[in-house]
Amino acid sequence: MSAALRLKLEDIVKDYPGCRANDGVDLAVEAGQIHALLGENGAGKSTLMKVIYGLVQPDQGRIIWNGHAVKVDSPARARELGIGMVFQHFSLFETLTVAENIALGLPANQARDRRRLAQRIREVSEYYGMALDPRRFVSTLSMGERQRVEIVRCLIQESTLLILDEPTSVLTPQEVASLFATLRQLAKGGCSILFISHKLEEVRSLCDTATVLRQGRVSGECRPAEVSTLDIARLMVGDDTPVSTRVDAAEPGEALLEVNALCWKSADPFGASLADVSFSLRQGEIVGIAGVAGNGQDELLKALSGEVKTSDGEIRLAGHAIGGLSPAQRRRLGMAVVPEERLGRGAVPELSLAANALLTASSQGLVQKGLIRFARVKAFAREVINDFGVRCNGEESPAGSLSGGNLQKYIIGREALQSPRLLVASHPTWGVDVGSAVAIHEALVRLRNSGTAVLLISEDLDELYQLCGRLGALCNGRLSPLAPTSGVSIEQLGRWMAGDFSRDEVADAAA
Numbered sequence: 001m002s003a004a005l006r007l008k009l010e011d012i013v014k015d016y017p018g019c020r021a022n023d024g025v026d027l028a029v030e031a032g033q034i035h036a037l038l039g040e041n042g043a044g045k046s047t048l049m050k051v052i053y054g055l056v057q058p059d060q061g062r063i064i065w066n067g068h069a070v071k072v073d074s075p076a077r078a079r080e081l082g083i084g085m086v087f088q089h090f091s092l093f094e095t096l097t098v099a100e101n102i103a104l105g106l107p108a109n110q111a112r113d114r115r116r117l118a119q120r121i122r123e124v125s126e127y128y129g130m131a132l133d134p135r136r137f138v139s140t141l142s143m144g145e146r147q148r149v150e151i152v153r154c155l156i157q158e159s160t161l162l163i164l165d166e167p168t169s170v171l172t173p174q175e176v177a178s179l180f181a182t183l184r185q186l187a188k189g190g191c192s193i194l195f196i197s198h199k200l201e202e203v204r205s206l207c208d209t210a211t212v213l214r215q216g217r218v219s220g221e222c223r224p225a226e227v228s229t230l231d232i233a234r235l236m237v238g239d240d241t242p243v244s245t246r247v248d249a250a251e252p253g254e255a256l257l258e259v260n261a262l263c264w265k266s267a268d269p270f271g272a273s274l275a276d277v278s279f280s281l282r283q284g285e286i287v288g289i290a291g292v293a294g295n296g297q298d299e300l301l302k303a304l305s306g307e308v309k310t311s312d313g314e315i316r317l318a319g320h321a322i323g324g325l326s327p328a329q330r331r332r333l334g335m336a337v338v339p340e341e342r343l344g345r346g347a348v349p350e351l352s353l354a355a356n357a358l359l360t361a362s363s364q365g366l367v368q369k370g371l372i373r374f375a376r377v378k379a380f381a382r383e384v385i386n387d388f389g390v391r392c393n394g395e396e397s398p399a400g401s402l403s404g405g406n407l408q409k410y411i412i413g414r415e416a417l418q419s420p421r422l423l424v425a426s427h428p429t430w431g432v433d434v435g436s437a438v439a440i441h442e443a444l445v446r447l448r449n450s451g452t453a454v455l456l457i458s459e460d461l462d463e464l465y466q467l468c469g470r471l472g473a474l475c476n477g478r479l480s481p482l483a484p485t486s487g488v489s490i491e492q493l494g495r496w497m498a499g500d501f502s503r504d505e506v507a508d509a510a511a
């Protein structure tokens with residue numbers, strides 16, 4: 001006999017202006033089942049999850065919860081039913097502490113006793129191997145740590161269906177392993193898990209079953225462990241889209257970026273301070289920086305982009321000392337930047353895609369004598385949309401209306417089309433589907449081949465090994481040696497990620 005049905009969706013339809021995000025979706029999730037929801041960017045996965053969590057009201061269809069038709073008209077109602085959700089774009093208040101954020105989602109009687117709640121947060125997070133200090137402000141947490149807050153919040157609410165929207169994107173391999181152990185443990189206890197991911201190997205190792213969406217409809221179902229990754233990729237993107245990148249050898253040129261003894265003390269007591277970071281990057285090469293989230297990756301990106309100015313140590317771009325220059329001045333020297341956070345930092349959600357193009361690409365002839373050339377701005381935005389296959393409703397769509405992966409493609413495309421001399425890209429394929437990840441990798445390799453120096457900050461080790469000529473790791477604000485990729489074993493990289501390297505090794509590699 002099959003297990004009891006925890007959730008059943010019947011014929012769910014959701015329309016947005018100019019787009020049917022869900023087009024008659026049926027889905028059944030059993031008690032204790034780990035069920036993957038797969039599909040290319042914009043296929044409608046997040047929308048469907050928001051319907052279940054009461055954030056979005058379907059235009060049509062029924063939700064059956066434990067055998068009863070229910071109306072989930074708010075997240076509060078969803079939580080009351082036992083549905084918890086961890087978001088792709090975290091929904092935390094930065095100026096509140098971990099405990100305060102968690103308290104917000106709890107019934108008043110549980111939220112009132114703060115001491116008890118803090119204790120509970122410690123217990124749950126430690127039990128599931130996700131250490132969290134309830135007193136810390138969310139603004140000081142790395143992306144990985146923010147995600148832990150969301151997961152712990154659901155666990156404290158004792159959800160019987162947990163929805164995780166790309167939960168592993170910001171986790172290290174060790175953290176992923178411990179998250180999966182947690183999820184298996186939860187499933188064993190009867191909790192159902194709905195798991196959205198673009199990482200097909202993970203889906204194969206974790207999920208009992210998978211439903212694939214394409215253009216808002218269910219296009220297939222499979223048992224992931226019984227089919228190959230390629231089979232799943234094909235179910236998602238069809239037969240015509242390439243699902244792997246071929247990367248030929250690079251021929252690096254002259255040094256373009258030189259960073260010497262860069263130190264920067266983060267004002268954030270929990271942030272990582274850059275300590276004596278030195279490296280150089282040549283034209284026409286991709287250099288990778290691995291590391292566990294929160295080890296100085298964001299600080300390095302800010303120091304290079306000009307979001308923070310540095311006086312201790314030196315940064316030279318094509319011979320110019322740029323440590324004291326603003327982001328705009330650095331961009332004029334040929335720098336492009338893709339930050340980790342798409343919304344808020346990579347793009348302004350309320351502004352249109354065209355206006356977002358203007359924010360970083362104004363030097364591409366989009367402004368003349370102080371006047372915006374709107375026709376050119378729109379044409380530039382359209383070019384990005386076309387070249388990078390961004391699924392949206394045209395260049396006037398607000399950035400915030402795009403699916404996560406499509407916005408990521410747009411931001412990468414906006415920077416790549418400026419033909420930068422230096423591209424600093426953090427997690428460029430975060431949340432991007434398998435076909436689009438290939439397109440982004442190919443764009444990076446094309447830039448490299450045309451002489452751009454690319455600094456690739458990523459936690460995706462496969463991506464780093466595939467694309468980079470040299471790589472290393474940041475740990476606690478210190479940079480390991482950067483060595484040719486072919487000579488760095490995964491064990492070696494793991495040791496560097498854990499900080500196991502000496503000053504002498506770094507100096508030897510630089511010599």
Ligand SMILES: Nc1ncnc2c1ncn2[C@@H]1O[C@H](COP(=O)(O)OP(=O)(O)OP(=O)(O)O)[C@@H](O)[C@H]1O
Nearest residue numbers: 016021041042043044045046047401402403404405
């Ligand atoms: N608030 C909104 N307004 C207008 N269109 C929207 C809105 N939210 C989503 N859409 C559109 O609905 C479609 C489905 O988006 P959704 O976020 O559900 O996709 P997804 O499968 O989760 O994609 P990804 O893998 O990129 O996260 C997309 O075309 C998107 O642009």
